[in-house]
Amino acid sequence: MAATIYQVADLAGVSIATVSRVLRGTAPVAVRTRQRVLVAVDELGYRPSQPARSLAEGRHAANGIVFPDLSGPYYADVVLGYESVAAELGSSVLILSTHGRAKEIPDLVVDLASRVDGLVLLGRTVDDGLVAEIAADGTPVVTVARAPLPGIDALCTENRASARALATHLVDHGYCNAHFLGDVDSSFDAHERWQGMNEAFADLGCPVPLQVPCPYDEENGQMAAAQLLGGANRPDALVCANDEIALGALLAAEAAGLRVPDDVALTGWDDVMAARYSRPGLTTVRQPMRRLGALAARRLHERVTGERPDVAHEVLPTRLVIRASCGGHPEPDEQEE
Amino acid sequence: MAATIYQVADLAGVSIATVSRVLRGTAPVAVRTRQRVLVAVDELGYRPSQPARSLAEGRHAANGIVFPDLSGPYYADVVLGYESVAAELGSSVLILSTHGRAKEIPDLVVDLASRVDGLVLLGRTVDDGLVAEIAADGTPVVTVARAPLPGIDALCTENRASARALATHLVDHGYCNAHFLGDVDSSFDAHERWQGMNEAFADLGCPVPLQVPCPYDEENGQMAAAQLLGGANRPDALVCANDEIALGALLAAEAAGLRVPDDVALTGWDDVMAARYSRPGLTTVRQPMRRLGALAARRLHERVTGERPDVAHEVLPTRLVIRASCGGHPEPDEQEE
DNA sequence: ATCACTTATGTAAGCGCTTACTGCCCTGAC
DNA sequence: GTCAGGGCAGTAAGCGCTTACATAAGTGAT
Numbered sequence: 136m137a138a139t140i141y142q143v144a145d146l147a148g149v150s151i152a153t154v155s156r157v158l159r160g161t162a163p164v165a166v167r168t169r170q171r172v173l174v175a176v177d178e179l180g181y182r183p184s185q186p187a188r189s190l191a192e193g194r195h196a197a198n199g200i201v202f203p204d205l206s207g208p209y210y211a212d213v214v215l216g217y218e219s220v221a222a223e224l225g226s227s228v229l230i231l232s233t234h235g236r237a238k239e240i241p242d243l244v245v246d247l248a249s250r251v252d253g254l255v256l257l258g259r260t261v262d263d264g265l266v267a268e269i270a271a272d273g274t275p276v277v278t279v280a281r282a283p284l285p286g287i288d289a290l291c292t293e294n295r296a297s298a299r300a301l302a303t304h305l306v307d308h309g310y311c312n313a314h315f316l317g318d319v320d321s322s323f324d325a326h327e328r329w330q331g332m333n334e335a336f337a338d339l340g341c342p343v344p345l346q347v348p349c350p351y352d353e354e355n356g357q358m359a360a361a362q363l364l365g366g367a368n369r370p371d372a373l374v375c376a377n378d379e380i381a382l383g384a385l386l387a388a389e390a391a392g393l394r395v396p397d398d399v400a401l402t403g404w405d406d407v408m409a410a411r412y413s414r415p416g417l418t419t420v421r422q423p424m425r426r427l428g429a430l431a432a433r434r435l436h437e438r439v440t441g442e443r444p445d446v447a448h449e450v451l452p453t454r455l456v457i458r459a460s461c462g463g464h465p466e467p468d469e470q471e472e
Numbered sequence: 473m474a475a476t477i478y479q480v481a482d483l484a485g486v487s488i489a490t491v492s493r494v495l496r497g498t499a500p501v502a503v504r505t506r507q508r509v510l511v512a513v514d515e516l517g518y519r520p521s522q523p524a525r526s527l528a529e530g531r532h533a534a535n536g537i538v539f540p541d542l543s544g545p546y547y548a549d550v551v552l553g554y555e556s557v558a559a560e561l562g563s564s565v566l567i568l569s570t571h572g573r574a575k576e577i578p579d580l581v582v583d584l585a586s587r588v589d590g591l592v593l594l595g596r597t598v599d600d601g602l603v604a605e606i607a608a609d610g611t612p613v614v615t616v617a618r619a620p621l622p623g624i625d626a627l628c629t630e631n632r633a634s635a636r637a638l639a640t641h642l643v644d645h646g647y648c649n650a651h652f653l654g655d656v657d658s659s660f661d662a663h664e665r666w667q668g669m670n671e672a673f674a675d676l677g678c679p680v681p682l683q684v685p686c687p688y689d690e691e692n693g694q695m696a697a698a699q700l701l702g703g704a705n706r707p708d709a710l711v712c713a714n715d716e717i718a719l720g721a722l723l724a725a726e727a728a729g730l731r732v733p734d735d736v737a738l739t740g741w742d743d744v745m746a747a748r749y750s751r752p753g754l755t756t757v758r759q760p761m762r763r764l765g766a767l768a769a770r771r772l773h774e775r776v777t778g779e780r781p782d783v784a785h786e787v788l789p790t791r792l793v794i795r796a797s798c799g800g801h802p803e804p805d806e807q808e809e
Numbered sequence: 810a811t812c813a814c815t816t817a818t819g820t821a822a823g824c825g826c827t828t829a830c831t832g833c834c835c836t837g838a839c
Numbered sequence: 840g841t842c843a844g845g846g847c848a849g850t851a852a853g854c855g856c857t858t859a860c861a862t863a864a865g866t867g868a869t
Contacts, residue, residue: 137610139855150819155857162858165817180609185587186526187855190824195523197566197587204552211548215541218569222580227587229534230565232555243559250522250534250564272517273474353745382749408690409746412719476825487849492827499828502847524825527854815866824856831850839841 138179147175158183197227198435199251200428201244201260204234207351207379208407209424210257213279216428217255224436226252233260241265248274253435255279255428259322275438277431282323288434289448292422294324297453298331301374301402301420303339304455308462310372310400311341316359316384317376318348325376328404332374345370349380356383364391364399371399372461378403378410381417385460396462406456416458423451475516484512495520534564535772536588537765538581538597541571544688544716545744546761547594550616553765554592561773563589570597578602585611590776592616592768596659612775614768619660625771626785627764631661634757634790635668638711638739640676641755641792645799647709647737648678653696653721654713655685662713665741669711682707686717693720701728701736708736709798715740715747718754722797733799743793753795760788 144151149168156162157172164172175181189195200217202210218228231247233240244261248254253275256266266284270276276287283289305313313336319329329346336344349359356379363370364387375381381403388395395401395415403410403419410417430449437443481488486505493499494509501509512518526532537554539547555565568584570577581598585591590612593603603621607613613624620626642650650673656666666683673681686696693716700707701724712718718740725732732738732752740747740756747754767786774780 141855151856152820152858153818156818159857162818163816168817180605182582182586182609184527184855185583186523186532187824188857189523190521190527190826191855191857193824193857205542205548205555206545206552208543208545208548211542211545214567215543215569215571218542218567219571222568222573227584228567230551230555230567231559232552234552234556236559245519246522247564249519268517272519382745385749407746408719408744409749412722412746412751413749414751478825488826489828489850490848493848496827499848500846505848521825524854525827527856528825528827530827530854811869813866813868816864818861818863820859820861822857822859826854827852829850829852831848833848834846836843836845838843 137184138181140181140183142179143172143175143181146179147171195250195252196225197229197251198253198255198432198439199229199231199247200255200257200431201231201233201247202257203260204232207377207405209377209405209422212424213257213428213431216425216430217432218428220429220432221436224432226436244269248272253277253439255431255435256281258324275435277435277438279427279431280322280324283448286446288438288446290427290431290434290451291449292324292427292451293453294327295331295334297420297455298328298374299335300455301418302332302335304418304457305372305374305400305402305461306336306339306341308400310462311336311339312370313341313344313372313374313400314363314370315344315346315374315376316349316356316363316380317351319346319376320348322351322376324404328374328376344374349376351377351379353379353383353386356380357387358383360384360387361391364388364393369399373399373401375401375403378405378407378417378419381419381460382409382413385413385417395460400462401460410456410458413460415460418458418461419456421454421456423453427451474521475518477518477520479516480509480512480518483516484508532587532589533562534566534588535590535592535769535776536566536568536584537592537594537768538568538570538584539594540597541569544714544742546714546742546759549761550594550765550768553762553767554769555765557766557769558773561769563773581606585609590614590772592765592772593618595661612772614772614775616764616768617659617661620785623783625775625783627768627771627788628786629661629759629764629788630790631664632668632671634792635665635711636672637792638755638757639669639672641794642709642711642737642739642798643673643676643678645737647799648673648676649707650678650709650711650737651682651684651700651707652711652713653684653686653693653700653717654688656683656713657685659688659713661741665711665713681711686713688714688716690716690720690723693717694724695720697721697724698728701725701730706736710736710738712738712740715742715744715754715756718756718797719746719750722750722754733797737799738797747793747795750797752797755795755798756793758791758793760790764788 140151144154221228255277257279278289317325319326406419406421477488481491558565592614594616616627654662656663743756743758
């Protein structure tokens with residue numbers, strides 16, 4: 136169906152090498168010859184076969200990105216930032232979502248690795264062992280939002296300092312009996328946040344916050360919060376590992392007839408759109424998702440092309456966004472960036 | 473670096489054909505031979521080269537999806553639904569975002585087409601002409617949320633009926649002087665919604681709603697709404713083409729000191745998360761984004777494999793979600809699906 | 810006119826697989 | 840004991856490109 140380089144060469148009356156040279160501009164071709172080739176290409180609607188090209192060139196001109204999920208803006212934005220830079224750098228983007236596929240992940244990731252020049256892995260989508268194996272097999276890897284692995288490029292966002300800032304803010308406003316909602320073992324970020332918060336609370340002489348495991352969605356946030364807020368020893372603040380949990384907690388608080396922030400303060404992480412529209416507005420930590428993805432694409436490209444031999448672990452800054460859900464503040468101006 | 477089939481064959485003491493047969497299971501291989509091959513594969517960490525495979529097989533085992541953007545949950549969810557089914561059907565997924573790349577789109581899309589067995593196109597990302605050209609070149613195409621093209625599979629969500637229902641609801645509650653916010657020429661969906669609304673208003677004897685062009689984001693929604701709400705002939709309802717615009721309008725209404733829904737009713741489309749958390753909650757129309765993507769993957773697969781020769785245009789149902797922003801209702805129970 | 814180079818093009822050897830053919834060996838029916 | 844047939848495995852021909860190498864034709868200097 137599709138035309139091949141041979142047909143173009145025939146029609147133009149040249150050899151396939153010349154066609155290739157015209158199309159890639161890798162060697163000088165006489166103007167008239169070039170014209171003939173271009174006309175033939177046009178006439179046949181010729182498009183080079185990418186697999187053939189990849190095979191001959193020994194590269195895919197494509198990168199892959201693996202993420203847990205795309206619901207919720209977090210990963211979607213990272214992917215978006217990634218895609219935009221990857222396209223700019225001339226590589227196609229293959230995606231793989233691991234959500235609900237625990238069993239097949241290794242196969243899927245290995246298969247993906249065989250189709251790309253390099254891979255970006257978000258979060259804990261892939262076991263450390265498998266990451267190492269893939270990297271060892273020669274596929275450059277950049278991890279994002281995951282505990283850095285030796286010898287592998289890693290990108291993270293700043294968590295501890297912002298967690299400390301958040302905790303300090305809470306204590307300053309009289310909230311000393313806080314709980315942390317979110318499973319700190321399932322996510323590097325959450326663990327760091329939890330640590331930072333712990334440190335700050337300890338420094339400020341408050342009791343160590345209780346850590347309450349909870350999947351990262353509204354429903355589970357709501358359930359977990361409902362239980363905590365209905366219990367005997369009610370915390371006066373819930374620091375949630377992400378905004379979804381926090382918004383779920385907000386619903387739970389409403390349902391329990393509690394006022395936010397008067398009876399209980401609530402904070403999240405990520406600054407999703409709903410955090411701005413909820414009432415009260417949700418105090419949260421904004422992360423540079425887009426930039427994270429974009430930077431991952433750059434780093435991966437550098438690694439693929441070999442222009443950066445040394446491994447880099449980078450941390451991007453985050454910003455605390457104070458809204459009404461944590462008390463002591465009128466609905467503040469939105470300081471958009 | 474990576475092992476090839478030749479090395480595996482050498483190590484196992486067989487021919488490459490046998491290795492291939494073991495790996496693909498395309499022909500019977502003696503148990504002992506198979507064992508030897510598998511051991512060799514394991515030892516060398518051999519992974520078949522995907523480009524070589526594609527070239528030999530004449531298929532990519534990959535599909536592509538083109539979308540405008542991934543910010544906002546709409547396209548993200550469609551992509552997610554798509555990816556999950558595509559993976560299940562054994563094809564990798566290549567993505568291409570057209571956002572802010574008007575000029576390069578044709579090249580990018582054509583390049584993408586050369587890497588996949590089929591393409592899903594969301595919205596108006598690609599000109600009709602280019603779509604036809606790609607389809608004519610032999611790449612199966614499924615369009616989503618776009619005016620159906622002759623000879624090309626198309627998937628849409630229902631718009632007119634839900635727009636009519638929405639309009640009827642508004643009129644029933646006393647809002648007769650509505651405006652439609654959103655550019656009806658830039659989106660098939662928006663155009664349909666606008667039509668449906670027009671019909672209903674006409675049927676019910678209300679003035680024809682004014683259509684106010686507006687890009688589909690909060691900021692522009694806010695600006696456009698601010699202007700309308702501050703103007704002389706203030707509408708009593710704003711029907712917005714999506715939730716982002718509506719939420720922007722909500723901010724504008726607040727800023728103008730207007731009460732929603734008492735002074736002005738507001739409705740959106742899509743049912744994004746923030747629509748549930750805004751106060752008042754945003755009346756909107758929920759769309760089966762995930763299913764849309766999943767179905768697109770199925771239809772594309774059927775077309776690629778040739779198991780469905782006839783072109784199909786399908787319309788998926790939507791559901792009106794009434795919340796407080798359109799008046800006449802207490803904050804309703806959330807009827808999640 | 811000759812030589813040493815450039816410049817433009819062709820030739821052909823891969824790239825790493827899949828698969829149609831072919832051939833070998835072993836079985837069971839006669 | 841022969842022979843047909845089936846089960847396995849090897850041979851080799853592509854798949855559609857890129858590119859090193861070879862070649863032919865032109866250029867200017869001598």
